[in-house]
Amino acid sequence: MSPITRAPDTARAARRALHALGLWCALLPAAMAQGASCSAAASWPLWEQFVQRFMQADGRVIDHSTAQLHSTSEGQSYAMFFALVANDRTRFDKLWNWSIANLAGGDIGARLPAWQWGRKADASWGVVDANPASDANLWFAYALAEAGRAWREPRYTAQAQTLLAQVAIEEVADLPGLGPTLLPAASGFALRSPERRTWRLNPSYLPVPLLRAFERIDGQGPWKAVGISFRRMLEGTTPKGFAADWVAYEVPEGALRGTFARDPEKGDTGSYDAIRTYLWAGMTPTGDALAPVLRRRLGGMAEALRAAPMPPEKVQTTTGQREGQGPVGFSAALLPYLRTLGATAALKAQQERVRTQLLEPPPGGQPLYYDQVLGLFGTGWMDQRYQFLPSGRLQLRWEKACPQRSATTAP
Structure with a gap:
């Protein structure tokens, strides 16, 4: 690098x-x-820094902090979204082509992208975990759908529809008493014992703006019902106003409905996954039907920042107990959330931290991969490089600056 x-x-x-x-x-x-x-890529210094540090010339995004030097479907899909925001079609195509070739076996119509690719136990390189991650697949589909619209490329639109159809079949399950619900992956998150059935769920996997887009793109799909189950999950797992990384939905054997509980593996901790739940909540248009639910159920983090200058690294969601100091990426992720809540003092404090540690880091203080990802999401939204419209459509700053090149002006 x-x-x-x-x-x-x-x-x-x-x-x-x-x-x-x-x-x-x-x-x-x-x-x-x-x-x-x-027509050229829009100027976005943080995106260029991300590319130089974490993206190979062939389109592979690498997290150098992992022993496997791995690439994930999440990282590839996020980077495609950022490339779209930057009007960087060349890199968008490289990211997607690498993902198809290496995560989807060369055929996106035949299989969903594998979650993890990297150095395997035998020192060879390839797919480490073939299970597809649903959050990445939703971001792939969304980035493709919006790229198809903004760049007038029907191929992207068709691929987005193909992905959504596969996700609906493989990663959405009809849970007793809850209805169609997004599972974290195609397999491994539905457990069964003689006493109960348990599904492990991740609240950070479903940004509401993406859901609204899918309701529009795939009107016959399960997305409206998925939104209803997502609301019930928030209402059932945030007693102190904090999101958990993972939650469980348990149904006693023979029962027709279940209840939410602590995740059997991760407990009630809210940390590196959960920080995205606040990020997506902050980006949700205030007029969305779920916006008041998000504000009401996720107010704990704003309260925490009234008592401490930095966000906690971990929260026990059932008690509200907090520990540690979250990295700078947490501060970046919370910018849209704090702006939406009108928490001015906390917002200014986090903005200053993001400026000094992420946007203008001191020598030798370059941010880690996940911090920079959260920084791209949070600061990009704050700078109005992109916004989500109520329909789920992406409003891109470069489209507004170049109206004759926009595919459409309809919301």
Whole structure:
């Protein structure tokens, strides 16, 4: 990886000032603003840093902090979303082509992408865990659907529909008394004992804006019902206003409905998975039917930041007990959440931390992979590089700056 050259303080300050005023295109000649600058990738320094640190030339995203130097379907799908936000179609295609070839066996119509690829126990390279992760598959489908619209590419649209249909078949289950529910993967999360059936679920796997898009794209699919079960999961697992990493839904043998409980493996801890639940909640349009539920059920983190300057690394969701200090990525993930709740003081504190530790890190203080992913999501939304409309459609800043290149202006 080549080192990142930091711009002089004066130039960086000027860029921030121009960005805040929204004058990027206004400062360019009209021909450039409507021509080369619109067709080329949009300027997004944090995305370029991510590419230099974590993405190979062939489109593989690597988490260097893992022993297996692994790539995950989650990482590939997130990066595709960021490439779309950056109007970076060349890298979008590389990311997707690598994912098809290495995670889906070369045929996205035949199988869902494997979750994990990397160095295996015998030192060879390949799929380490073939189980498909549903959150990644939803992000793949969403990025493809929105890329198909924004870049007018029917192939992406068709692939998104293919993925959604497979997810509906393989990763959505009709749970007794709960209805159609998104499972974390195609297998391994439905348990059975002589006394009960148990399903392990992950609240962070289903961003509401993506759900709204899928309701529109696949009107005959299970997505509206999945939203209802998601609401019930939030209401049943957040007694102190905190999201858990994992939860369980237990149905006694012979019963027609069940109850939510602590996850049998992870307990009631909310940490590195759960931080995304607050992130997605903050990005959900305030007029969405689930927005007041999200604000009501996830208020614990805002309360925690009134008592401490930094978000906790771990929370016990049944008691509200907090421990440790979360990394800078947690602060970045909470920016949309705090902005939506109007928690001004906490928002300013987290923004300053993100600025000094993520956007302008000191020498030798480069952020880790997950921190930078959360930073791209959180700061990209705060900077209005993208927003989610009530329909689930993605509103992209570069589309607004280049209206003649937009596929549509309808919401």
